[in-house]
Amino acid sequence: MSWFKRATKGIKPQTKKEMPELWLKCEPCGEIIYKKKLEENSHVCNKCGFHFRIQSADYIRYLLDDGQFDEFNANISSVDFLKFKATKKYSDQLKAAVKKTGHNDAIRTGFGKMFGHEVVMSIMDFSFIGGSMGSVVGEKIARAADEALNRKLPLIIISASGGARMMEGAISLMQLAKTSARLAKLSENGLPFISIVTDPTTGGVTASYAMLGDVILAEPGALIGFAGPRVIKQTIGQDLPDGFQRAEFQLKHGFVDAVVPRDEMKEKIRDVLEFCSDGAQSSLPNGELSNEEVEKLAAIDLPLAGDLDQEQSN
Amino acid sequence: MSEYTLEFEKPIVELERKIREMREYSQSENVEIADELKTLEQKAEKLRKDIYSKLTRWQRLQVARHPQRPYSRDYIERIADSFVEMHGDRAFGDDPAIIAGIGKVGDRKVAIIGHQKGRTTKQKLHRNFGMPHPEGYRKALRVMKLAEKFKRPIICLLDTPGAFPGIGAEERGQAEAIARNLFEMTRLRVPIVVIVIGEGASGGALGIGIGDRVLMMENTWYSVISPEGCAAILWRDSTKAEQAAEAMKVTAHDLLELGVVDKAITEPLGGAHHNYDESARVLKEHIIAELDELQTLEPEQLVEARMEKYDAMGFFNE
Numbered sequence: 001m002s003w004f005k006r007a008t009k010g011i012k013p014q015t016k017k018e019m020p021e022l023w024l025k026c027e028p029c030g031e032i033i034y035k036k037k038l039e040e041n042s043h044v045c046n047k048c049g050f051h052f053r054i055q056s057a058d059y060i061r062y063l064l065d066d067g068q069f070d071e072f073n074a075n076i077s078s079v080d081f082l083k084f085k086a087t088k089k090y091s092d093q094l095k096a097a098v099k100k101t102g103h104n105d106a107i108r109t110g111f112g113k114m115f116g117h118e119v120v121m122s123i124m125d126f127s128f129i130g131g132s133m134g135s136v137v138g139e140k141i142a143r144a145a146d147e148a149l150n151r152k153l154p155l156i157i158i159s160a161s162g163g164a165r166m167m168e169g170a171i172s173l174m175q176l177a178k179t180s181a182r183l184a185k186l187s188e189n190g191l192p193f194i195s196i197v198t199d200p201t202t203g204g205v206t207a208s209y210a211m212l213g214d215v216i217l218a219e220p221g222a223l224i225g226f227a228g229p230r231v232i233k234q235t236i237g238q239d240l241p242d243g244f245q246r247a248e249f250q251l252k253h254g255f256v257d258a259v260v261p262r263d264e265m266k267e268k269i270r271d272v273l274e275f276c277s278d279g280a281q282s283s284l285p286n287g288e289l290s291n292e293e294v295e296k297l298a299a300i301d302l303p304l305a306g307d308l309d310q311e312q313s314n
Numbered sequence: 315m316s317e318y319t320l321e322f323e324k325p326i327v328e329l330e331r332k333i334r335e336m337r338e339y340s341q342s343e344n345v346e347i348a349d350e351l352k353t354l355e356q357k358a359e360k361l362r363k364d365i366y367s368k369l370t371r372w373q374r375l376q377v378a379r380h381p382q383r384p385y386s387r388d389y390i391e392r393i394a395d396s397f398v399e400m401h402g403d404r405a406f407g408d409d410p411a412i413i414a415g416i417g418k419v420g421d422r423k424v425a426i427i428g429h430q431k432g433r434t435t436k437q438k439l440h441r442n443f444g445m446p447h448p449e450g451y452r453k454a455l456r457v458m459k460l461a462e463k464f465k466r467p468i469i470c471l472l473d474t475p476g477a478f479p480g481i482g483a484e485e486r487g488q489a490e491a492i493a494r495n496l497f498e499m500t501r502l503r504v505p506i507v508v509i510v511i512g513e514g515a516s517g518g519a520l521g522i523g524i525g526d527r528v529l530m531m532e533n534t535w536y537s538v539i540s541p542e543g544c545a546a547i548l549w550r551d552s553t554k555a556e557q558a559a560e561a562m563k564v565t566a567h568d569l570l571e572l573g574v575v576d577k578a579i580t581e582p583l584g585g586a587h588h589n590y591d592e593s594a595r596v597l598k599e600h601i602i603a604e605l606d607e608l609q610t611l612e613p614e615q616l617v618e619a620r621m622e623k624y625d626a627m628g629f630f631n632e
Contacts, residue, residue: 169572173537226488227484254487255489
């Protein structure tokens with residue numbers, strides 16, 4: 001009987017060579033698009049206008065002057081303090097997500113300029129555990145709001161999230177409170193907060209900072225809601241209307257100020273920034289400090305903060 | 315009081331039934347078994363103590379959801395000397411899943427807000443099983459702002475399986491309503507005492523749950539999502555809710571350890587549903603003690619301390 005015995009154990013598939021995807025398919029319209037072409041078009045389908053989900057790095061390139069992003073707090077990372085395990089261990093999920101995205105968590109925060117206006121920019125990465133908000137996202141937003149407050153800069157948050165991170169239990173829920181508290185303080189001090197909502201933004205992120213912008217701008221077609229459509233469908237036992245919870249639906253119901261195509265977003269944000277600031281090139285609401293002065297302050301503050309942090313972690 | 319028996323209470327209920335039968339027998343047959351009865355009663359008491367001191371997270375969750383558990387209205391009736399319920403958000407409608415009003419606890423003038431569940435089927439439907447719509451959160455905020463205007467403290471009682479996930483709720487901005495409440499509650503210039511009296515499900519609970527002091531009754535749960543919801547997403551199987559409750563660590567004891575809540579309130583033996591009056595008395599005692607402490611703070615100190623409280627929540631490496 002040995003004639004059909006396998007010489008080597010197990011099935012060994014041929015190792016696939018990693019081929020860079022040169023062509024992408026637009027899911028809604030079926031158009032096959034050359035990747036380079038798509039990138040030139042802000043990752044928007046030139047046939048149907050579908051907005052592909054993109055990463056923080058792409059937003060940095062599309063929105064900030066010269067793609068310059070002076071990131072802060074990049075080293076803050078999540079800990080599995082509940083020793084959480086479902087079908088996978090949270091600690092393993094974290095490792096995999098860090099490896100996949102090259103980032104430490106689902107949000108990046110930093111300084112940048114938009115048409116010369118200095119801003120504090122925070123961008124979520126949906127590819128990091130569904131853009132879920134746990135301790136790290138909460139803390140980084142809190143600190144970003146603090147930077148905006150201390151330097152009297154506008155705060156911008158680009159949201160993309162399935163909601164609060166279940167693997168951190170009630171602590172994740174408390175991040176809604178923590179971020180909202182910081183934004184309330186920012187608002188009280190007369191500083192602008194612009195919320196950019198992208199596909200998808202649901203759950204705890206929508207129920208906190210995403211809906212708290214002085215101005216809320218949404219990308220076309222973005223799913224924006226509290227409960228996810230699957231949960232709603234299950235609860236009410238009926239099909240959901242076409243376009244339910246999409247950006248245009250939220251516009252119609254009065255929960256976003258405008259739906260803005262990606263390639264117009266930067267100009268639109270500039271218009272808002274100009275309304276909120278006094279000088280032509282200054283984002284300072286009261287013009288107390290010039291940009292140069294702010295930069296000087298920044299140069300003094302940053303290394304100090306770094307030293308302190310290191311001391312604390314020792 | 316409880317006709318509804320939880321699985322883990324069955325040994326107690328069985329023993330109590332035996333005691334009852336023996337007592338009836340001794341009375342009808344005129345047999346003297348008082349000593350035996352007393353021993354059995356002590357045994358039943360000890361059994362209850364034993365069982366309740368070792369409840370798993372899942373079992374506590376069952377107590378939190380017990381159909382005879384006291385709801386907000388049951389507490390308000392017992393702790394408030396007067397209560398004027400207010401209705402409507404002045405924009406769309408009134409939401410019976412949240413009750414809000416102004417009144418007195420002793421000689422203190424307070425606003426009281428609470429999720430409200432229903433007892434009978436009809437009431438349950440009327441209260442939407444304690445799952446609020448956006449107008450419920452907006453009504454709550456309106457009453458909280460009224461309290462702030464007249465410098466009265468606010469008491470919030472949390473007991474919801476979640477904010478309602480429905481078409482109308484989304485159309486009217488469920489997320490915005492909750493977000494707005496978080497934003498405003500963090501800056502209210504009056505003391506806020508929050509108590510989880512039953513279920514604290516996610517944003518639906520937190521939407522009226524930001525406070526200077528957050529307390530949990532002993533047999534309640536509070537988390538980022540219901541164990542069923544968590545199981546459905548992370549295990550793709552909602553029957554794994556028990557594991558999800560264990561994994562998320564949802565009880566008063568857990569949240570005390572995590573620093574999410576300030577205190578756990580001891581319930582009468584066998585759960586709050588065994589003695590409404592005693593539960594309400596203990597609750598009132600805690601509320602008054604917290605209000606006494608908070609009263610000494612200036613509004614600015616209060617708001618600053620509240621922000622610091624939430625700022626401190628989170629675990630990360632740096």
